[in-house]
Each structure stands twice: as C-alpha cells, then as structure tokens.
Amino acid sequence: MLGTEALYTAAQTRALDQCAIHEHGIAGVTLMARAAAVAFRYLLELWPATDAITVFCGTGNNGGDGYLLADLAHKRGISATVVQLGDSGKITGDALMAREQAMANGVPVCSFDGYEMPIDGVLVDAMLGTGLAGALRGEYPAVISSINSSNLPALAIDIPSGICSDTGKVLDDAVRADLTVTFIGMKRGLFTCEAPEYTGAVQFADLEVPASVYESTGGNCARLDLAALLEQLPPRSLTTHKGHCGAVLVVGGDYGMAGAAAMAAEAALRCGAGLVSVATRPEHVAALVARAPEAMSRGVSSDEEFALLLEAADVLVVGPGLGDAAWSRQLLHRSLASGKPVLLDADALTMRAKGVVEDSGAGPRIMTPHPGEAARLLGTTAAVVQADRFAAVEELQARYAATVVLKGNGSLIADREQTLLSDYGNPGMASGGMGDVLSGVIGSLWAQGLTAIEAAALGTCLHGAAADVAAEEGQRGLLATDLLPRLRALLG
Template sequence: MDTASFEALYTAQQTRALDRCAIDEHGLPGITLMSRAANAAFDSLLNTWADPECVQVLCGTGNNGGDGFLIADLAHKRGIRTRVLQVGDADKIGGDALLARNQALANGVEILDFEPGAVMSAGVLVDALLGTGLGGDVRGAYAEAIDEINAADVAVLAVDIPSGLCSDTGRVLGRAVRAELTVTFIGLKRGLFTLEAGDHTGELQFADLGVPAQVYRQVPCDSYRLELEPLLELQPPRPASAHKGLYGTVLVVGGDYGMAGAAALAAEAALRCGAGLVKVATRPEHVAALVARAPEVMARGVESGEDLQPLLESADVLVVGPGLGQSPWSEYLFQVAMKSGKPLVLDADGLNLLAAGKAAPRPGMIITPHPGEAARLLSCSNADIQCDRFAACRALQHKTGAVAVLKGNGTLVADAQQLLLGDYGNPGMASGGMGDVLSGVIGSLLAQGAGPLEAAALGVCLHGAAADLAAGEGMRGLLASDLMPWLRELLG
C-alpha cells in the first residue's frame, strides 16, 4: 500500500536518529532545535490559555528539561509570573539543556528545587520532566512530581510527551502526567496514539521545528498513521451499469446456539458496506430470526460440512467466526471453511479454534483478534500483548502469515512489510458486537476487490469513524448496530 498520504510514526530510537541527522548532517545546532521547540510549545500554550495567571515549569535533567527552561524564559520575558521547579540533581544537567538553564537564570527566571508540596494549584503547569528516553518505571522525586501535577487540578501542557508515558508503546510506566495539551516535536511518536495514551495526551499538536524534508527521507520508518479520506479515494465509483454480481458474495459462517446476533451483525455490516450478496451459514433454528432482521441476507441452516459446501462454492469471501462457538458443529464448519481456499476474514471463535490447533493458518487470511484472542494465538498473557502492541501485531502476522488486525485503542494493521495504526474510535465501543461489525466491514471490502491490507486498513478506519459519528448522541449505551447507517454514509 502506498503510504505517501499517511503520517509517519517513529520509535524513540528513530526520533533520536532524526535529531542526530538534523544536527550532524544538516547543520542545525541542538540549541537551535531546542529553542524552536520552546517557541512552538509556548505559542501553543498562549493559543490555548491566552492570559495565564502564572506559568509553572517542572524541569528534569535532560533535553526535555532544556525545552522547559526556555519555555520559562519566554514566559518571563512576556511578563507572566513564572517559576521553574527543578526535579533531579541540577549538577547532572549538561549540553544544550545546561545552556538553556543558564540562559533562563541569566534572564532572571526563578528556579527552585522541587520539594513535596511545591506545586501551586494556579495558572498553567508545563511538564518538561521526562522525554522519550525513559526506560523503566518512574520513581523517586519524578514520581512525586507527577503525582503533584495530576493532583493540582490546573491546566497542563506536556512537552513532547507526557512524562511517564512510553513513547514506543503508549504504556504508562508506573505513573504518567495527565495533560490537556501535548506538543510533540520533529517526529510523531507512535506511543502517543495507542493503549493508555488517550488518557494522558489531551489535544495533540505537532511541530516539525523546520527540520528539512531530506532528514525524514534519510531515517527509515515502517509505521504509519492511517487516514480515512485517502483510503476512501481508492474506492472506484460505481458505473451506471452496476449490478450485484460486480460487488462480490460474502458468506458469514457462524451463529451457534445463543449467538445468532453476532452473525447477523457481521452480515448486516457487509451489506451496508456494499457487498453485492451476503449469505449466512448458521444453525437452522436461527434462519427465521436472521431473515426477519435483514431480509436482504440469504440465511441457510447447515448441520454439517456437506451442507456448507455449496455455500462455500458460491462465495467470493468468507467471514468465519462471529458467534461460531467451539462445539463439534463449530469445529467442523471451521475446518471445512479453512480448507476451501477462499479469501477469508477470521474473527472471534474462528481465532480461538485456530489457536487451539483445529486447523493450520493459510495464505489469504485476515485475522482480527482483540488482545485476549491475540494472547491465545501467541501463547502468552493479555498483559504481554498490551505491554507492546506493535511487537504483538508483528508477531501475529509472522506466526500466521495473515494480515493481522490487533483491535483496541489505536488498532494496528500489519502485513509482512508495513505496520499501520488507526486511531479512530472511542470508549463507547466497549460493548458486545463491535468486532462482529468490523469483520463484516472488512469482508465486504475484500469481496468488492480491495486487497487484504487495503481492506483491513479501510475497514478499521471506517469502523472507528462510524463509531465516532454514532457517539455524537452519547458514548454510554452505544450499540454495534448503531454503526450501520454511518458506515453507509461514510462510503457514500
């Protein structure tokens, strides 16, 4: 997939490589970049809080603290009551950060050593404690300072990244600052868009600090932030001569006893996203309910693999797993579907049966696990998956050979070459059936001619964007079926 329309996402190591390249190969002194960062952050501060009562800057001993000293200097020059609280041993400050500290001192900025209780509940707090180099849990005075920032109940601006948030994974390292605004520099850090980041970054703004475009071409990147509009533009318009045979047949295999709704949601989503025909292979007892819900769905009761075979032959794409269960009936249908050779989306109990070794992975699959299902596939814990979702998604792709979609806050999509992140969606999606809708969306796009990676990427964005629109009426009580009209509207 051409990623030219998407924003690159960087690890901490890659961001440092961007810094080094800008400084060493393009003649941008480190103190110049630090000054530009401070100006960008201070401009954002004033644009957000036009007339702050005071500005308190909490500075660490690294370059993040250097940015903070220069922000304090700018605020002081503007006539705003300003003070710096120094966290950590000031004797350890060196390089550009020391130059910045000395400049602030020379211009009359008040710099005090941080002590418990020193943070005032007034004005705007600037978090310049810890940057992207944090390698373990926050401890000592830094932990105390973060706790005081979070308890102060005032506006907080985080410099580059909220202190305590892992820039590579979005994981909170013990504790992390909760900011209303984060201004990040040079490269977008991938951890700002997934896992726990949304509870800590607030509004996110980016400043490239005037780094030449050549720098970004010199530092390789394999992770990108998806955008819906460029993906929608890849979808061809329908000709006046269009007919249902042009847009594929999707077969949903699932709906064991008590779980017919999952298959119904996947089927309806596939229809709403434009598939020509949608069929469902399910328990005979569920056929009437499925047809009553969506008469456009061609529901068939199946008792065995033999019953399933003609449906498989007529399908272009399979969606296997929504409400499938893990009974002998489920297992047999799963195995027959996996042997069919048809392109397929594997979800829910289809993934659990795969993890249990009931069939081997095969080419042409798209898998859509949530963290628990991913943990079963990788024989690890849910916590292991969430510790580094990027590594987990890559491991899923490598183990199965499939296009892997790791669901969650900041859903990830990976093939053998690329790792893509979709940050559409909201907490209202924490309800049953959302994954079934996603599998139907992806299956529909696949049936209409999209490649596996494109179908997964667009499906993830459509699903989250539809949920964002549906949440306009409130997040609590948001249902998976509420997404259906919005999916249709987004696709146009």
C-alpha cells in the same frame, strides 16, 4: 505505506534529530529554541489569559525545552518559575545552555524539595520526554502525583512524563496533560494503549527540519486518515450490478449466537457487498431472514450444503457466534481448506489458538483479535500483549502469515511490510457485537476488490469513525447496530 502520517520510535526520532544536526547543520540549541517557541505558542492559544506558568524540568534535552519556554514566558511578562528535578550538575550540552540563558534572564529556579504547588496558572511537564524506559525514580513519582492532583491545566512537552513513547504504556504513573506538543517525529506510543488517557490534544511540529531528514530513517509505521483511505474506493460505473461488488459468506451463528452472524452480515451489506450469504444453524434461518432479508441465510447440516455456499463466495468471514462445537470446527476446517480469502474472528480465532483446527494456508488471511484473543494465539497473557501492542501485532503477523488487526484503543493493523494505527473510536464501543460488525465491514471491502491490508485499514477506520458519529448522541448505551447506518453515510 497507506498511512498519511509517519510514526516513530524514540530511537528513530533521536536518529532524525541527529541527522538534522550533523548532516544538515542545524544546531541542537536551535532545534530546542524552535521547540520551546512552538510549545509556548500552543500554550497561549489554549490558555490565552494565563499570567503564570510553572515548568517542571528534568536534566535532559526535554528540560532544556522547558527552560527556554520559561524564558519566553518571562520575556512576555508572564510569571514563570522552573522547578528543577534531578541533579542539576548532570545537565550538559544544549540543555545546560538553555538553563544558563533562562537563569541569566531572571527566570527563578527552585528545587522540588519543600516546594508548594501553585494555586493557579498552567503547569508545563518538561521532565522526562521520550527517554523513559523503566520505572520512575527519585522525586518523579511525587512530582507527577502533585501535578495530577493540582487540578491545574497541564502542557506536556514531547510526551507526558511516565509514558513509554514506543508502546503507549504507563510505566508507573504519568502526567495527565490537557495538551501534548511533540516534535520532529510523531511518537507512535501517543495514540495507543494507555497514552490517549494522558495526552490530551496532540499537536505536532517538525521544527523546520528538511524533508530529506525523514528519508534517512526508514520507518514502517504510520497513522491512518479515513478521508485518504476512502479515496481508494473507485466510483461505481453506471453499469455496475451486484455481481461486480463481491460475494461475502458469513460463517457462524451457533446455538444462542445467531445475532453475531446477523450483525456481520448486515455490516457487509451496508458497506457495499453485492451479495451476502450466511451459513448457520438451520434453526436460526427464520430469525436471520426476519432481521436481514437481504442476506441469503442458509441452514448448514452437511458438507454438501456448505460446499455450495463456499463455491459462490469471494470472501469468507468466519467466526461471529461460531461457537466451539463439532459443527463449528467442521465449518472452520472446510473454510480454511477452501482456498478462498478468509477473515478469522471471534470463535474462529479461539479454535485456531487451541490448535483444534489447522490452517492449510491455502488462501490469504485476515485476523481480527482483541487483546485476549491475541494472547491466546501467542500463548501469553493480555497484559503482555498490552505492554507492547506493536510487538504483539507484528509477532501475530509473522507467526500466522496473515494481515492482523489488533483491536483496542489505538487499533493496529499489520502485514509483512507495514504497521498502521487507527485512533478512531471511543469508549462507547465497549459493548457486545462491535467486533462482529467490524468483521463484516472488512470482509465486505475485501470482497469489493481492496487488498487485505487496504480492506483492514479502511474497515478499521470506518468502523471507529462510525462509532464516533453515533457517540455524538451519547456513549453509554451505544449498540453495535447503531453503527450500521453511519457506515453507509461515511462511505457515501
């Protein structure tokens, strides 16, 4: 896989845990003690002056981690109280051993009924962990609400309670943590959908599990690292000329939307494409030349004019400002039938979803939908897409036989073999034109010789990272064109 950090579902993490216990002889309570020690260490690093903690424990192993953390704090002379949620009679196994140890060492334990939230100290969420799959029940909604309204710092053990660890979806409400410490397997839901709003900083510990344990659970999901991806770009030879660096053709810019095509073209240029052309409405050529003189902008009114541009291109970026007119449909039809690698974005995706233009499948495809476009392509709603972004991107990939970038908070990139996650980017990107820039970035990298998945992965990370650099001057008012100089700087 291209990613440097494997991501796991809850079921896969449990399998890793069981492999460590049953095949490598590491006792479950030993793993629990290691988890508690790591979480306590991070707690002290972030809040070194704390003299009190309150640990909210459920009835499962997540609660066991919490009991042992409370015991460590108590031994350290820090006031530690456990608030037990659920029926304590249901606690069994390693979690019961942890509870009994903490209570034997003098850690006070109380129920939530009638409990008054503290006015200071650190709160620890050890309630539900990765086991939650449905709506919150019993006392949990009230407890989570109390934690969030306390204005006290909070640490979540493994994952904030209320978040689905497989999807990142908040199931009802969730603990808003300042720090999440997760163990054995990095949970894929921590970095996408709504989860980043709740996790705070995320720290990971493998609990000294042998490397061979991870070989036993075949995962196909990973988190991307920009520095590692940049190493895929070979240095340019001293004899390099523009013909060696790929030719990108941007197809778009219907009436009133020439800016979208211009931004895609500029992004392609800034990311190193040797030649960039734009096929657009004849009326827009002058404006495009003024905006981006390095791009060869051509007015297209006939198949013959377009055929000449297609012939010279290595990669087509189709969709920025393309519209849905007869002119737009014809350009999309000719692009898809060209046999060239085609990146489909924006209006091209909308037309594909409507079925007004069929895809011959004559060349490789990259698709870059946002959740609304993904919903149209799948015949569902954006809410359904967001409820399980991993399922959505994998279904898109299978249905359309393309490399797919599902944009959003924690963008997902999928081909037939792997699903990758990029958590670069920030809320300042909620402005028009960002997707047009992304399509130009990916198209440029693809034309320079990267595979479709390599170009999509690097391009998505590069785009988000450029926005992060630009946002250092402020998120509000961040423009898509603000990314252009940062892209070049990051590529080096």
